[in-house]
Structure formats: C-alpha cells, structure tokens
Amino acid sequence: MSNLRRSILFIPGNNPGMLQNADVFDADSVIFDLEDSVSLDEKDSARLLVKEVLDTINFNCEIIVRINPFDTPFYEDDVNLIKNSNANLILLPKASCESVLDLTKRLEATKINIMVLIETAMGVEQVFAILSSSERCKGLMIGGEDLCVDLNCPRTKAGNEIFYARSRLVNCAKALNKFVIDTPFTDTNDEKGLIVDTKFAKSLGFIGKASINPRQIYFINEVFSPTALEIKHAKRIIAAKESALKQGLGVFALDGKMVDLPIIKRAESLLETSRKLGLIKE
Amino acid sequence: MKLLRPSKAGTYESNDIYLMLFPGSSGNKLELESVVYETYGKQIKNVIFTTLEAIGVNNVLVKAIDKGALDFTIKARLKTALKRGGIDV
Amino acid sequence: MEILGYKKDYQLFNGVDLNKKTKFITPQKNNQSKAKVKQNLNDLFSEIELKDGMTLSFHHHLRNGDYVLNFVMQEIARRKVKDITIFASSLFPIHAPLVPLIENGVVTSIYAAFISGPVASAISEGKLQKCVIMHTHGGRARLVESGDVTIDIAFIASPTCDKLGNITGTIGKSACGSLGYAVTDALYAKTTVALTDNLVTNLDSYEIDKKYIDYIISVDSIGDSKGIVSGTTQITKNPLGLKIARLTTEIIKHSGYFKNGFSFQTGAGGISLAVSYYLKQLMLEEDIKGSFASGGITGYLVDMLENDLFEKLYDVQCFDLEAVRSIHENRNHLAISASKYANINDDCIVNDLDFVILGATEIDLDFNVNVTTTSTGEIMGGSGGHSDTAAGANVTIVVSQLFNARIPVIKDKVICKTTPGETIDILVTERGIAINPLRKDLYERLKETNLPIKSIAELKAISDNLIGVPEEIKFADKIIGVVEYRDGSVIDFLYKKSK
Numbered sequence: 001m002s003n004l005r006r007s008i009l010f011i012p013g014n015n016p017g018m019l020q021n022a023d024v025f026d027a028d029s030v031i032f033d034l035e036d037s038v039s040l041d042e043k044d045s046a047r048l049l050v051k052e053v054l055d056t057i058n059f060n061c062e063i064i065v066r067i068n069p070f071d072t073p074f075y076e077d078d079v080n081l082i083k084n085s086n087a088n089l090i091l092l093p094k095a096s097c098e099s100v101l102d103l104t105k106r107l108e109a110t111k112i113n114i115m116v117l118i119e120t121a122m123g124v125e126q127v128f129a130i131l132s133s134s135e136r137c138k139g140l141m142i143g144g145e146d147l148c149v150d151l152n153c154p155r156t157k158a159g160n161e162i163f164y165a166r167s168r169l170v171n172c173a174k175a176l177n178k179f180v181i182d183t184p185f186t187d188t189n190d191e192k193g194l195i196v197d198t199k200f201a202k203s204l205g206f207i208g209k210a211s212i213n214p215r216q217i218y219f220i221n222e223v224f225s226p227t228a229l230e231i232k233h234a235k236r237i238i239a240a241k242e243s244a245l246k247q248g249l250g251v252f253a254l255d256g257k258m259v260d261l262p263i264i265k266r267a268e269s270l271l272e273t274s275r276k277l278g279l280i281k282e
Numbered sequence: 283m284k285l286l287r288p289s290k291a292g293t294y295e296s297n298d299i300y301l302m303l304f305p306g307s308s309g310n311k312l313e314l315e316s317v318v319y320e321t322y323g324k325q326i327k328n329v330i331f332t333t334l335e336a337i338g339v340n341n342v343l344v345k346a347i348d349k350g351a352l353d354f355t356i357k358a359r360l361k362t363a364l365k366r367g368g369i370d371v
Numbered sequence: 372m373e374i375l376g377y378k379k380d381y382q383l384f385n386g387v388d389l390n391k392k393t394k395f396i397t398p399q400k401n402n403q404s405k406a407k408v409k410q411n412l413n414d415l416f417s418e419i420e421l422k423d424g425m426t427l428s429f430h431h432h433l434r435n436g437d438y439v440l441n442f443v444m445q446e447i448a449r450r451k452v453k454d455i456t457i458f459a460s461s462l463f464p465i466h467a468p469l470v471p472l473i474e475n476g477v478v479t480s481i482y483a484a485f486i487s488g489p490v491a492s493a494i495s496e497g498k499l500q501k502c503v504i505m506h507t508h509g510g511r512a513r514l515v516e517s518g519d520v521t522i523d524i525a526f527i528a529s530p531t532c533d534k535l536g537n538i539t540g541t542i543g544k545s546a547c548g549s550l551g552y553a554v555t556d557a558l559y560a561k562t563t564v565a566l567t568d569n570l571v572t573n574l575d576s577y578e579i580d581k582k583y584i585d586y587i588i589s590v591d592s593i594g595d596s597k598g599i600v601s602g603t604t605q606i607t608k609n610p611l612g613l614k615i616a617r618l619t620t621e622i623i624k625h626s627g628y629f630k631n632g633f634s635f636q637t638g639a640g641g642i643s644l645a646v647s648y649y650l651k652q653l654m655l656e657e658d659i660k661g662s663f664a665s666g667g668i669t670g671y672l673v674d675m676l677e678n679d680l681f682e683k684l685y686d687v688q689c690f691d692l693e694a695v696r697s698i699h700e701n702r703n704h705l706a707i708s709a710s711k712y713a714n715i716n717d718d719c720i721v722n723d724l725d726f727v728i729l730g731a732t733e734i735d736l737d738f739n740v741n742v743t744t745t746s747t748g749e750i751m752g753g754s755g756g757h758s759d760t761a762a763g764a765n766v767t768i769v770v771s772q773l774f775n776a777r778i779p780v781i782k783d784k785v786i787c788k789t790t791p792g793e794t795i796d797i798l799v800t801e802r803g804i805a806i807n808p809l810r811k812d813l814y815e816r817l818k819e820t821n822l823p824i825k826s827i828a829e830l831k832a833i834s835d836n837l838i839g840v841p842e843e844i845k846f847a848d849k850i851i852g853v854v855e856y857r858d859g860s861v862i863d864f865l866y867k868k869s870k
Binding site: 296297317318320321322323324325349350351352353 | 746747775776777778837838839841842844
C-alpha cells in the first residue's frame with residue numbers, strides 16, 4: 001500500500017464479481033459500497049458479502065467501506081459487522097458532527113478510521129467542525145450529486161454549482177491536515193471531460209478523485225501522478241539545494257528564481273511520491 | 283437451529299450463486315447445479331455443509347444454482363438466506 | 372498406436388523447426404471449358420461419380436451463415452453414399468445437420484482447424500466411427516499439397532462467380548471478402564465445384580482462377596448474411612479486458628520490436644480488439660508506422676490502414692462488413708491464401724510477424740496452450756492460425772483473464788496441447804504478466820518498466836489461492852481424434868471423457 005489516494009474506486013457491495021477483483025484496477029483505494037449502489041431489500045446480503053470478502057481476500061490496496069447514513073435503519077447493523085473487519089476506513093455519508101461522534105464511539109476498540117462524505121449544504125457549512133470533531137476522522141470526500149439535490153440546482157460537467165463547496169472543503173481539510181478527495185465524474189464515456197474535471201480538481205488542491213467506473217482509474221492516476229518534467233525539475237531543485245548547502249549558502253536561486261523551504265519541501269514530497277509509484281528507479 | 287420459513291439469497295449473475303432454503307426433516311440436504319460442477323462441485327458442497335454445521339443448522343434443504351461463485355460468496359449468500367429464514371448467524 | 376481413419380506412419384511432435392519442409396506436389400489443373408455451368412446438384416452428380424469413402428472439402432468463409440455444406444451433404448445422404456471424410460477448414464453451430472449424418476455413418480471422419488457447436492459435441496461424445504483430425508490453418512494447406520490428404524471433390528461457396536469459373540468473395544449478396552481458405556482446395560482437388568448465388572457473365576478481378584474450377588452451380592442462396600460477417604464489432608467494456616489490453620500495448624511498446632515497419636496480428640475477440648484500439652493511440656503518440664497487419668481482418672485494422680498506420684493488410688478472412696468493404700475498394704488490402712498466410716512449406720506471412728496477440732482456454736507452467744477443448748475437455752475450438760502465428764511471430768502474446776466465473780486459465784497441465792509452449796513468449800493477465808524463461812531478451816527489456824512481471828508459477832499461485840485448485844477431469848482410454856501441429860506431426864490426442 002502506497003499511502004497515496006490518487007484514485008478511489010467505488011465497488012457495488014452486492015456484486016461478487018466486482019468485489020473479488022477490487023484490487024486489480026490500479027485504484028489506490030477502493031470503496032465497498034453498502035449505500036447507494038445497493039437496493040433496500042439487499043442491504044443484508046451486501047453487508048454479509050462485504051464482511052465475508054474482507055475476511056477472505058487480502059487486498060493489496062486500501063479498503064474503505066461506505067456504510068448507510070446515521071439516520072437509516074441499516075446504520076447500526078452496518079457498523080456492528082464492519083467494525084470487526086479489516087477495513088481501513090469507514091466512509092460515512094451525509095456526515096454531521098453528531099454522526100461522526102456516534103461512529104467514533106462505536107469504533108473505539110478498533111483500528112478503523114473515518115472518512116466523511118460531505119454532500120449536503122449543511123455539511124459544507126459545518127465541515128470544519130465535522131473534521132475537527134474526531135481524531136479518527138482522517139479525511140473527506142465531496143459528493144457532488146447529492147449536494148446538487150440539496151442545493152436544488154442542476155449538476156453540470158463544468159461544475160460551477162459546486163465550485164464554492166469544493167474550494168471550502170479543500171481549505172478546511174488542508175487547515176486541519178486531513179486528506180480531501182473530489183467527487184466522481186459520472187459520464188463514463190467521456191474520457192476528455194474526465195481528464196479536464198480531474199485536472200481542475202487537482203488545481204484546487206484535491207489529492208485524489210473518486211470514480212464509479214474502473215475504466216476511469218487509468219486517467220485519474222495519470223493526472224495525479226508526477227510528470228517526467230515535474231520529476232526533472234524537482235531533482236534540479238534538490239541538487240541545487242545540496243550544492244548550496246556545501247557552499248554554506250542559506251538561500252539560493254534556480255533559473256533566476258529564489259528557492260525557499262516550501263519549494264524544497266514540495267520537491268521532496270513529489271520525489272517521494274514518484275519513488276512510491278516506481279517512476280524513479282534507483 | 284431451525285429454519286422458520288423458506289428463504290432465498292443471491293443472484294443468477296456470473297460469479298454469484300442463487301440459494302433457496304427449505305425447512306427439512308432428516309439432516310441437511312443439498313441439490314446443486316453449477317457451471318463448474320465437474321471441477322469445483324465437491325468444494326462447493328463442502329463449503330455449504332461446513333458453514334451449516336458451524337452455525338448449528340442440521341435440518342435444512344438447500345437448492346443451489348451456482349454461476350462460478352467463490353467460497354466467500356457462497357458463505358455470504360448462505361448466511362443471508364439463513365438469516366432471512368429466521369436463524370441468527 | 373493405430374488410430375482408425377488416420378495414417379499409420381504418423382510422427383509424434385518433436386519440437387518446433389521453422390525450416391522444416393515436407394513433400395510438395397505442384398498443382399497441374401488447367402480447365403478451360405466454357406460449359407461448366409450445371410443446373411443443380413442432381414445434374415452434377417449424374418456427371419461425376421459419387422463413391423463411398425470419398426473426401427469432400429468445404430471452406431468456412433461464410434462462417435456461421437454457411438448453407439453450402441448442409442445443402443451438399445443432404446444430397447450426398449439422400450444418395451445413400453457412406454463413409455465420407457469431411458475436409459472443412461472449420462465447422463460452426465450452423466452445421467448441426469451433420470450430426471445425424473455422423474450417427475448413421477454417412478460421415479465417418481472429419482478434418483478441421485476449428486469446430487464449435489453440436490458437431491463438436493457429437494465428436495466429443497465419440498460418435499464419429501473413425502476420428503477427427505484437428506489441424507492448423509497453415510497445416511491444412513500443407514496436408515493437401517503434400518498429398519497427405521487427397522480431396523475428391525471441393526465444394527466452393529462463391530459469393531460471385533462468372534460463367535467461366537473465376538471467383539471472388541468481395542461482391543454479391545453473400546459477400547464475405549477474402550477466400551483465403553478455399554484457394555488450396557481449388558488448386559488441388561480432383562474435381563472442383565463452385566456454388567454461387569451471384570452468377571455473372573464476366574469478372575475482371577477475382578481471387579480464384581477459372582482454370583481450377585470444373586463445375587458451376589447456381590443456387591438461391593449460399594448463406595445467411597447475418598451469420599457471415601458481423602456489423603461493427605465493439606471493443607470490450609469489461610474493465611478487466613481493458614486492463615489486459617493496456618498491459619499488452621505497454622509490452623509492445625517496450626519489447627524492442629515496436630519501430631517503423633513493424634507488423635502485427637490479432638484476433639476478433641473483445642480483448643484483441645481493445646489491443647488494436649490502444650495500439651492505434653500508441654502509434655499516433657510515438658509516430659510509428661507499421662508495415663502490415665495480417666490474419667482475420669476487422670474494421671479496427673481497416674481504420675488503421677486508412678489512416679496510414681499500416682501500409683498493407685494481408686487478409687485471409689474478413690470478420691466484419693468494414694473489412695469486406697475495404698478489401699473490395701483498397702488496393703493495399705490484399706486477400707491471401709491460407710498457404711501464403713501460414714503454410715510451413717510456403718514463404719508464409721506469419722514468419723514476418725513481429726507481434727501476434729492470441730487467446731487461450733488453458734495455459735500450463737511450460738506455456739503450452741489449449742484452444743481446442745473447453746477446460747472440462749469437450750471439443751470447442753481448435754488452433755485455427757494459433758500455432759502457425761505463434762511459431763512465426765517474434766513476440767507471441769497470450770491474453771486472458773486469470774480466472775472468470777471460477778474457471779482458471781493456468782493449469783499444471785493443459786487438457787489438450789494445441790500450441791507448444793516454446794512458441795509462446797508472454798502471458799498477460801489482469802493480475803500480472805509472465806514471460807517465458809526462454810525469452811531472456813524480452814525479460815531484460817521489460818524488467819526496466821513498471822509492468823507487473825511475475826513468474827507463471829506465481830500467477831498460478833494467486834489464482835489457486837483465490838479460487839482453489841480444480842478437480843482433474845477424467846478421460847477414458849478411447850482416442851477420438853488427433854491434434855496435428857503445422858508440420859503434420861501429432862502434438863496431442865483427443866479422448867472421450869469417462870462417465
């Protein structure tokens with residue numbers, strides 16, 4: 001597991017064929033979904049199927065389980081079964097301070113952390129409080145579709161309607177040192193649109209993007225992986241830093257621009273990511 | 283433990299198994315159809331009977347139509363059907 | 372071991388030798404008659420004598436839309452002829468009416484490169500009195516021109532034929548494109564009969580020359596166009612298949628053979644089509660142009676020809692309407708005979724291939740591949756051009772899901788060895804790729820990439836761990852057929868399953 005979350009793939013929790021192959025699509029994390037992709041009369045079978053697959057198969061990527069919301073009759077059964085599994089994170093939909101606190105209490109004796117799904121107008125406004133309400137809460141995902149239902153506006157490919165929410169969520173997450181994941185791009189036949197939307201999310205500060213179709217993972221990973229040019233530039237920064245150190249210089253310039261600590265840190269982290277992804281061979 | 287009513291679970295999709303359970307009278311019985319009967323038939327029977335025993339069920343008739351489900355799916359579908367039939371799993 | 376209906380002096384397969392040549396007879400036919408047209412089969416059979424034990428040949432360009440084989444065999448059966456050997460390039464589900472003829476001894480032996488459907492089941496059940504001989508596409512041409520098989524009468528389904536006997540497959544209501552598998556039959560059969568549903572006065576361009584044709588019969592319909600060629604075939608939407616195709620394209624890119632002038636062949640399966648799709652993108656990105664693509668041709672390859680990504684298509688079989696259109700219109704889309712395609716005795720195209728992408732029902736730890744039977748041992752398929760192209764190509768890649776619906780692809784031992792492992796270079800699955808240890812050169816190049824390289828034993832362990840090891844399939848001692856390698860040696864036997 002690489003600790004990266006460039007791409008997070010939703011897998012319907014009641015589909016054995018998809019579950020058993022969850023980790024072959026190169027997504028950094030997968031979400032086994034008990035909520036929207038499972039019909040009301042199959043909640044029980046999806047829950048047991050996800051538990052059984054987690055008990056059986058050793059997946060080589062991060063496993064997240066999306067349970068049903070706090071205010072549904074399925075929430076308690078979901079948590080009770082999944083808290084005894086080796087899932088890494090529980091994704092809590094329609095998250096609020098109250099529901100995060102409840103889930104935190106229920107997970108007390110476990111190693112499972114929480115990721116919140118912010119998909120209501122209230123959630124967007126309260127995101128700082130929600131994220132700070134629990135140590136277990138490690139990050140968030142924005143849910144564009146449900147948010148637009150709440151906002152009572154059409155969900156568009158351009159996404160102007162969720163621009164505020166995206167910006168606010170990124171800012172709060174970064175302020176609290178939590179990870180922040182973008183909403184899925186739902187037209188699975190539009191590769192170009194996916195790439196544009198993913199690049200936009202990256203430019204806002206999202207560290208990764210969720211997906212509802214395995215075919216999208218390749219493109220999302222591409223966007224969130226360092227490019228050859230970026231790697232080259234980062235290597236030059238580090239080399240310049242090392243030679244400045246030897247010469248006893250505190251500050252130094254590269255290509256006529258001052259290089260300060262944040263730039264060095266960013267270069268180091270980019271190179272570390274590149275190593276994890278095997279983009280640099282040493 | 284006793285099955286209170288007939289129950290079913292699973293689907294006919296590839297990699298899944300469809301199970302129907304009926305209250306029985308003389309031990310656990312299995313009628314199995316499978317797309318991999320020749321190569322995994324024994325394995326499937328074994329998983330079903332072992333799971334029933336582990337839960338303490340001993341009087342149920344299982345009708346199974348298997349589309350290449352792996353063991354974890356067979357177990358999960360069986361537990362779901364038992365639960366739906368009134369057995370605590 | 373003597374096999375009923377098969378030559379006694381057969382040789383067992385003993386390794387691949389690309390330069391092995393076998394005997395060769397030069398074709399001598401030159402029929403310039405201007406009175407070849409007969410009214411019907413009745414008329415024909417009053418002129419040529421039918422005898423028990425004859426060998427009759429058919430081609431499979433009309434695939435699952437072919438009416439000709441059933442039409443002819445019905446007449447043969449009506450005339451109480453027995454003990455016929457069917458020498459067909461392939462048999463499909465539409466040929467189900469052969470089953471009762473097998474059961475009552477009209478047909479006692481079958482040669483084919485590929486068999487699917489009820490005929491395959493009947494053979495698996497041991498219903499043939501003699502045996503089935505499963506050869507390769509190239510091997511079929513070799514069988515005929517070496518004299519190992521003598522065709523008494525060749526029946527050639529002809530989408531368009533002129534009154535002198537020139538034949539083309541590219542036009543007519545039953546157009547199928549290339550007639551590559553029929554050419555050898557026309558050249559060597561003692562008697563050749565063209566059956567056509569489009570008899571024209573004169574053809575200027577044709578694939579089979581009139582001098583090889585002895586009789587012509589006009590019929591209402593030689594086939595069902597729906598079964599002959601498909602519409603535009605779509606690439607797979609299965610994400611596992613797409614991942615395999617992507618990995619395959621990555622292998623091509625880094626193999627050392629991907630450069631201007633490279634050549635390529637792939638089938639019409641979902642994953643294969645996806646490889647063509649990704650390969651096109653790669654060629655555009657890297658500005659690489661290929662020399663030719665060959666084999667069965669699809670619209671995807673036509674598209675690449677028309678975009679100048681390949682200079683030529685060598686077409687032995689058109690798979691879709693786009694291919695049929697192109698072969699008719701485009702001078703660089705060439706029909707080739709099965710012999711020119713894949714015959715070990717010929718200067719064949721497969722020897723010039725850089726890449727071939729192939730499927731597999733089973734593959735073992737030595738990379739031997741089965742495409743002849745199902746994973747439970749019933750005949751379903753056959754080599755076709757599988758072992759021919761695998762032997763010829765510089766890089767032979769087998770693509771398959773590691774398992775699907777609890778059916779694994781990697782076995783300790785394949786049920787039937789169709790293609791020898793020494794000619795298979797790489798297995799690509801969704802959970803990793805395995806390089807044949809014989810190809811150290813490919814390993815050296817590919818290990819520098821991020822490709823998930825594993826040993827084939829490691830891949831098998833992953834599969835076994837997830838789905839369990841399948842029980843072994845049991846067979847009876849009775850041999851029901853032989854699998855001939857392209858050089859005519861016997862690479863494996865086919866057995867009836869035990870009850």
